[in-house]
Amino acid sequence: MIKHLLYKYWTRYKKYRFRKENKKLGTFISKESKGYQNVSFEGKNRIPDRCNFSGKISIGFATTLGYNNMLMGDVSVGKYCQIGADVAIHTTNHPINYLSTYINKLLFNGELKTLKTTNKVVVGNDVWIGHNVIIVGNVTIGNGAILAAGSVVTKDVPSYTIVAGTPAKPLKKRFSDKIISQVEELQWWNKTENELKAIKPLFFKNLENLEDLYQ
Numbered sequence: 400m401i402k403h404l405l406y407k408y409w410t411r412y413k414k415y416r417f418r419k420e421n422k423k424l425g426t427f428i429s430k431e432s433k434g435y436q437n438v439s440f441e442g443k444n445r446i447p448d449r450c451n452f453s454g455k456i457s458i459g460f461a462t463t464l465g466y467n468n469m470l471m472g473d474v475s476v477g478k479y480c481q482i483g484a485d486v487a488i489h490t491t492n493h494p495i496n497y498l499s500t501y502i503n504k505l506l507f508n509g510e511l512k513t514l515k516t517t518n519k520v521v522v523g524n525d526v527w528i529g530h531n532v533i534i535v536g537n538v539t540i541g542n543g544a545i546l547a548a549g550s551v552v553t554k555d556v557p558s559y560t561i562v563a564g565t566p567a568k569p570l571k572k573r574f575s576d577k578i579i580s581q582v583e584e585l586q587w588w589n590k591t592e593n594e595l596k597a598i599k600p601l602f603f604k605n606l607e608n609l610e611d612l613y614q
């Protein structure tokens with residue numbers, strides 16, 4: 400009983416310390432979210448209510464999560480991404496080539512858990528993930544991609560491409576190939592605040608029918 404209570408308070412204290420340390424880096428973490436044991440936030444992140452983490456997860460600078468996000472397994476998210484509500488990223492699968500997919504401890508004390516397979520999801524920088532998107536498997540999402548609301552993403556998404564549907568398929572590229580390579584080269588997400596101020600007009604340019612970022 401005492402051991403249980405001590406564990407409860409120790410966990411609560413660790414969570415408090417984690418939130419406080421991250422607040423120093425400008426990150427807000429809701430009290431209503433959980434599972435930070437192996438999570439790192441680069442700074443200025445927003446983690447609202449009901450987010451659940453489990454696994455080795457890194458979240459890049461200024462990336463904001465949505466309500467009820469679930470990030471499970473080996474997940475890396477780049478800088479300046481925006482994730483909508485009810486998004487799930489799952490990198491693990493129950494065993495599918497064995498007698499049962501059941502891995503709960505109610506059967507063989509959970510020993511079948513060792514048969515789980517683990518993948519990795521890598522999300523680039525400046526990715527917009529719409530409401531209710533699910534990402535599964537071994538997937539890399541390129542910089543500047545958009546995952547349309549409700550998509551189930553099972554394959555890599557090239558940079559600056561919009562994908563939609565179940566399974567998600569490319570709808571279109573956001574910009575011309577030339578502009579895509581110019582933005583990839585610019586890597587604005589790695590710039591300092593002052594450097595960003597210097598190129599601020601670029602962010603207000605409608606690139607839809609342009610061929611050159613600097614024209």
Ligand SMILES: CC(C)(COP(=O)(O)OP(=O)(O)OC[C@H]1O[C@@H](n2cnc3c(N)ncnc32)[C@H](O)[C@@H]1OP(=O)(O)O)[C@@H](O)C(=O)NCCC(=O)NCCS
Nearest residue numbers: 482483484528529530545546547548549550561563564570
């Ligand atoms: C993808 C999105 C950005 C729109 O992009 P767009 O290029 O303007 O797309 P359009 O509206 O011109 O639609 C293009 C096609 O994609 C389809 N489409 C658009 N969004 C879709 C979606 N979420 N799922 C499936 N298909 C979709 C359209 O029906 C259309 O199909 P058609 O060519 O057969 O008529 C938008 O639909 C979306 O999903 N936004 C996310 C909103 C959201 O989740 N916000 C909250 C989080 S911050």
